[in-house]
Amino acid sequence: MNYNKKEIKKGITIHNIATSKFKTNLFAVFLALPLERENVTKNALITAILRRGTQNIQSQDLISKKLEEMYGASFDCGIEKTGDNHIMKFYLEAINEEFIPEKEELTKKCIDILFDIIFNPLLENNGFKQEYVESEKNNLKQIIESKIDNKRVYALERCIEEMFKNEPYGLYRYGYVEDLDKITPQNLYEYYKKLINECKIDIFVSGTIDNEKVNHMIENNEQIKKLNERQARYNVISEKTNQGEVKEVNTVEEHMQVGQGNLVIGLDINFQNDNSKFIASVYNAILGGGANSKLFQNVREKESLAYTAGSTYKRQKNVIFIRCGIEIANFEKALETIKLQLTDIKEGKFSEEDINNAKELITESIRGISSEQDTEITYYYGQELSDNFVPLDEYIERINNVTIKDIQELANKTFIDTIYFLRD
Amino acid sequence: MKIIESLKIKEKEYIEKLDNGMTVIIIPKPNLDKKYVIWGTHFGSIDNRFIMPKTEEEVFIPDGVAHFLEHKMFEQPDGTNSLDTLMAMGLEANAYTTNDHTAYLFECTNNFYKGLDELMDYVQHPYFTDENVEKEKGIIGQEIKMYDDEPGWKLYMNAMDCMYKDNPIKIDIAGSVESISKITPDVLYKCYNTFYNPSNMIMVVCGDFNPEEILEEIKKRLVKKEEQGEIKRIYPEKEKEINKKYNEVQMEVSTPLFMIGYKDIEGMADKKEIVKKHIAIEILLNMIVGKSSETYKELYEAGDLLSTPDLDYEFSDEYAHILISGQSKNPQKIKEKIEKIIQNYKENGLNEEHFNRIRKKIYGDYVVEYNSVGDIARMFLADKIKGINSFDYIEEYNTVTKEYAERVLKNVFKTENMVMSVVNCKQEK
Known part of the structure; x- marks a missing residue:
C-alpha cells in the first residue's frame, strides 16, 4: 500500500500518500470537531479569518504573493460536515519541483505557510485582528444568505434540515446569521485556542515526497512543536448501523419563483447488518446511481418526467436522498413513479444484471480514487474518522459480495422519511 | 505518427491524420489507472447555416440542433441506449x-476496449425516427427550463x-422550446451526414x-465513409461595435451577479499569435483583479467581493471576448475600479516584478x-478544434x-468595447 500514517503526538497524525501520478504535491490539514449548534458559526468564521493573515504574513495579498512566486501554489480552505463532525479543511497544492523551469525548494515553504495560516493567526488586543473579524462576518452573512441561489443545492440542504431537525447533522455547515452579533475578536480567539487544543488534527501529504524527510520537516515546524497532546473530541463514525424506528412521512412544500420544481426525498435505512453500508451502496446504485438506475430509466427516460433523476447515498449518516428536477405540474405523477421504484426493489423486481451494473459502477469509482489527489486524501480521511479501516481492495471485495437477498432485505427496511418540494 | 514532446512537463503527444481525414491524438500516461x-x-x-459538401444544398437549421443530435445519438434501433450500455460496463460515460x-x-479503469466498441459503434450509427425525436x-x-432558472x-x-x-454566440446551446419543436429526423440526418464525417472529427485518448x-x-x-469536401459555414458579418453597454434583469x-465583458474586435485575426495573446490576457486579468492585486484587496476589504472573480477569454473565428464575472452587492463599483486600474496600467505601464510573478503563476x-x-x-x-496545440501554452509562456x-492591454481592453450584464436581486414589495 502507498499509504502510511504516524501519530506524532496523541491526537495529531501525519498521513503519507506516496504517488507519482500527479504534477503536483498536495498538503492538507483537517481539524475535526463535533457538530454543535453553539459552535457551527464560529467554526465557519474562524476558517475564513485564518486565511486573512498570520503573524509572519500579515495579509491575504501577501500570502497570495508568496504563493504566486511559488509557481502559483494554491491555498484553499473550507468547512464540511462528515457524519456528525464539523471539519475545517485547509489545502495547499504546489507543482512538483521536477516540473518547474528553475531549481527551487518548494516543500518546506508549503509546510511553513500552511501551518502558519492555521496555527499562527494575526492577533491584536488579545483577539483576532478586528478588521478581519468584521469583514469576515459580513462575508459569512452573505454566504449564508446565498443558500437560495442554487435551487438544486438549496432543495437538498432544506431536505437534510427537515430530516435531521434538532440533530447535529441538520445544522447548516456555514452556521447562522443570528449568531454573528455576539461574536467579538476576543471571545472568538478564546474559543479558537480551546478548539486548537481539543480538535483532532490530521495532516496529509500526497505526492512524490520522501516520507521521512517531510515528516521530519513537519515535526520540527515551530507551529507543530507548540501543539499539545490531546484526547481529541470528535464523533467516531461507526460502521455498525442501527435498527431505528419508522416515523411518519414529513411532507414539506416551499414556494419560490422557479420555472422548474425540485423534488428531494430523504430515505431512512433501518437495517442492522455488518455489511449494511456496502449493501446500501449497491441498493442506492440500483435505485438512482446512474443512467441504468431505476429512477433514471423510469422517471426520466420512460416517462419524460424529469431532466435529472437520481439518488445519493450519504454513507456516514446511512441515508439516501432522491433528487429530481421536474415540471411542477408533474409532482404527483413523479412521486408515484418514484414510490413504484422503491416498491419494485422491495419485491425483488430487479435483475442479476441490475446488480452487476450497480456493483461495476461503485467498484469502478473505487478503482479510480487513486487517480485524483484530493479524492484519495478524502478516502483515507473518511477511514481515519471511522471505527473500522477498510483498504480499497477490501472495499471492492465487500461490494462484490452483496447478494440479491441482502438488497431485498435492506429495501424492506428502507422508508421515506421526508418529502421536500420546491415549487412556484 | 507525428510526435511532439514537452520537455518542461515531460509529456508526449502523438498525432496522426488518418486517410479518411480524421485526426487522432494520443497522450500516453503510463502510470495512471x-x-x-x-x-x-x-x-x-x-x-x-451551412452548405452540404455533396449536394451543395444550403441548409438553415433551428437553434439547438447540435445539442439535440448529441442527445439522440445514444438511441439504438433495438431500443437500447448506448449511454446505459456504457454505464453498465462501469464506465463513466x-x-x-x-x-x-x-x-x-x-x-474508465477496466473494460476500455469494450467501451471503445460501443462508443465507436453508436457515434457512427445514427437512428432517428419521428417517434424518438x-x-x-x-x-x-x-433541460431548457433548468437553464432558465439559472442566474449564471x-x-x-x-x-x-x-x-x-x-x-x-447568442444562440442558446439547447435552443428554445419553440425552436426545438421544429426539429425532425430529416434535419438531424442532414446535420449528421455533414458534420459527423471523419474529416470533421477529432479523437483524443489519454x-x-x-x-x-x-x-x-x-x-x-x-x-x-466517403470523402467529403469542405463544409462551408455561413455566419453573419462581424460587427465592429458592441450592441449595448448594459443589461440588467x-x-x-x-447578492447580485455581474459579468463585465470586453469585446475583442480583432479576435483571432492572427492565428499564429492567438496562444501568445491568450497567455498575455490571462496575465493581465490576474494583474487587474487577481488574488494579489490591489483592486481585489480593496474590493475584498470593503466587502464588495467575496472571492476573486472568474476570469475568462473566449474566442473562435466568429467571436472573441474577455469575461470578468462574480457576485457583488455593488457591481457598479467593481466596474469603476476595474476601469480605473486598466487606465492606470495603460498610462504608467505594468510593474515588472508583478508581471513576472503572475507569469510564474500562470505557468x-x-x-x-x-x-x-x-x-x-x-x-x-x-x-485542436480552434487549430491550437495545447503544449504551446507551456512552451510559449x-x-x-x-511590453x-x-x-495587448491597449488593443483589447478598450473602454468603448466594455459592457456589463447584471442579475439583480428581486425587489421585495
Whole structure:
C-alpha cells in the first residue's frame, strides 16, 4: 500500500500518500470537531479569518504573493460536515519541483505557510485582528444568505434540515446569521485556542515526497512543536448501523419563483447488518446511481418526467436522498413513479444484471480514487474518522459480495422519511 | 505518427491524420489507472447555416440542433441506449455540446476496449425516427427550463447580447422550446451526414496506452465513409461595435451577479499569435483583479467581493471576448475600479516584478492541467478544434514579455468595447 500514517503526538497524525501520478504535491490539514449548534458559526468564521493573515504574513495579498512566486501554489480552505463532525479543511497544492523551469525548494515553504495560516493567526488586543473579524462576518452573512441561489443545492440542504431537525447533522455547515452579533475578536480567539487544543488534527501529504524527510520537516515546524497532546473530541463514525424506528412521512412544500420544481426525498435505512453500508451502496446504485438506475430509466427516460433523476447515498449518516428536477405540474405523477421504484426493489423486481451494473459502477469509482489527489486524501480521511479501516481492495471485495437477498432485505427496511418540494 | 514532446512537463503527444481525414491524438500516461477517450465533431450551437459538401444544398437549421443530435445519438434501433450500455460496463460515460463542438466520451479503469466498441459503434450509427425525436423534445424542454432558472446562465447570455447584435454566440446551446419543436429526423440526418464525417472529427485518448496499438484499435473500428469536401459555414458579418453597454434583469438571488465583458474586435485575426495573446490576457486579468492585486484587496476589504472573480477569454473565428464575472452587492463599483486600474496600467505601464510573478503563476496553472486524463483530453480536443496545440501554452509562456502584454492591454481592453450584464436581486414589495 502507498499509504502510511504516524501519530506524532496523541491526537495529531501525519498521513503519507506516496504517488507519482500527479504534477503536483498536495498538503492538507483537517481539524475535526463535533457538530454543535453553539459552535457551527464560529467554526465557519474562524476558517475564513485564518486565511486573512498570520503573524509572519500579515495579509491575504501577501500570502497570495508568496504563493504566486511559488509557481502559483494554491491555498484553499473550507468547512464540511462528515457524519456528525464539523471539519475545517485547509489545502495547499504546489507543482512538483521536477516540473518547474528553475531549481527551487518548494516543500518546506508549503509546510511553513500552511501551518502558519492555521496555527499562527494575526492577533491584536488579545483577539483576532478586528478588521478581519468584521469583514469576515459580513462575508459569512452573505454566504449564508446565498443558500437560495442554487435551487438544486438549496432543495437538498432544506431536505437534510427537515430530516435531521434538532440533530447535529441538520445544522447548516456555514452556521447562522443570528449568531454573528455576539461574536467579538476576543471571545472568538478564546474559543479558537480551546478548539486548537481539543480538535483532532490530521495532516496529509500526497505526492512524490520522501516520507521521512517531510515528516521530519513537519515535526520540527515551530507551529507543530507548540501543539499539545490531546484526547481529541470528535464523533467516531461507526460502521455498525442501527435498527431505528419508522416515523411518519414529513411532507414539506416551499414556494419560490422557479420555472422548474425540485423534488428531494430523504430515505431512512433501518437495517442492522455488518455489511449494511456496502449493501446500501449497491441498493442506492440500483435505485438512482446512474443512467441504468431505476429512477433514471423510469422517471426520466420512460416517462419524460424529469431532466435529472437520481439518488445519493450519504454513507456516514446511512441515508439516501432522491433528487429530481421536474415540471411542477408533474409532482404527483413523479412521486408515484418514484414510490413504484422503491416498491419494485422491495419485491425483488430487479435483475442479476441490475446488480452487476450497480456493483461495476461503485467498484469502478473505487478503482479510480487513486487517480485524483484530493479524492484519495478524502478516502483515507473518511477511514481515519471511522471505527473500522477498510483498504480499497477490501472495499471492492465487500461490494462484490452483496447478494440479491441482502438488497431485498435492506429495501424492506428502507422508508421515506421526508418529502421536500420546491415549487412556484 | 507525428510526435511532439514537452520537455518542461515531460509529456508526449502523438498525432496522426488518418486517410479518411480524421485526426487522432494520443497522450500516453503510463502510470495512471484511468483511461479517457473523447470523440469530437466540429459542430456546435453556432453552426446554424451551412452548405452540404455533396449536394451543395444550403441548409438553415433551428437553434439547438447540435445539442439535440448529441442527445439522440445514444438511441439504438433495438431500443437500447448506448449511454446505459456504457454505464453498465462501469464506465463513466457522457457527452456535451459547446458553441463550437460536440463531444462523446468515457473514462474508465477496466473494460476500455469494450467501451471503445460501443462508443465507436453508436457515434457512427445514427437512428432517428419521428417517434424518438418527439419524445426527446419533452426531456430537452425540461433541460431548457433548468437553464432558465439559472442566474449564471442568464447573466452570460445577457452579456453576449450586450456585445453582439447578430452573432451565433447568442444562440442558446439547447435552443428554445419553440425552436426545438421544429426539429425532425430529416434535419438531424442532414446535420449528421455533414458534420459527423471523419474529416470533421477529432479523437483524443489519454491514459496507459501504447500509441501504435491504440491507433490500430481505433482504425479497425472505423466504418468506411466517403470523402467529403469542405463544409462551408455561413455566419453573419462581424460587427465592429458592441450592441449595448448594459443589461440588467432581476431574479431570485441573494447578492447580485455581474459579468463585465470586453469585446475583442480583432479576435483571432492572427492565428499564429492567438496562444501568445491568450497567455498575455490571462496575465493581465490576474494583474487587474487577481488574488494579489490591489483592486481585489480593496474590493475584498470593503466587502464588495467575496472571492476573486472568474476570469475568462473566449474566442473562435466568429467571436472573441474577455469575461470578468462574480457576485457583488455593488457591481457598479467593481466596474469603476476595474476601469480605473486598466487606465492606470495603460498610462504608467505594468510593474515588472508583478508581471513576472503572475507569469510564474500562470505557468503553474498550465502545469496543473496535466493532473487528470480527463482534463488533458478535453483540453487537447477543445484547443485542436480552434487549430491550437495545447503544449504551446507551456512552451510559449516565457515568450510573452511585459511590453507585449502592454500592447495587448491597449488593443483589447478598450473602454468603448466594455459592457456589463447584471442579475439583480428581486425587489421585495
